[in-house]
Amino acid sequence: ARTWRKQTLGRLLLDLVVTPNHYRGTDTSERWGAILTAHHRDDVDETILLKLLRGSHLTNLWGMDARSDGFDLLALHDNDTVSKSPASTFTGYFAKPMLSIRKNDVLDYLNSQSIEWREDESNNSNKYKRNKIRN
Helix, strand or coil, rough: CHHHHHHHHHHHHHHHHHHHCCCCCCCCCCEEEECCHHHHHHHHHHHHHHHHCCCCHHHHCCCCCCCCCEEEHHHHHHHHHHHHHHEEEEEEECCCCCCCHHHHHHHHHHHHHCCCCCCCCCHHHCCCCHHHCCC
């Protein structure tokens, strides 16, 4: 799933940063964009617990990084639009701006604002170790 997500969202992101109507930067030699995810503090705690269960050393017990290392969007794309663009590099990031917020706080806010959200159906299945911990 992680590979699919990176490829699919990376292609979408590249389309956005290549298309002049979407990109608002001034430097055309290097463009970048970010996909923001809704990972929250509970996800961080689950990650640490999973690492503990796997026997990770104490020096490796951390949750999630707030931002991924940049990755080359061109490696994910084969569109002619890219070759017509004046930019020479296209960098993508995954960012997780909500890592300090608990899931219940997110849901309380969404409910108070009458905002609808979606959860991945696979979250309810105990097929995956992370879900066994969560559920």
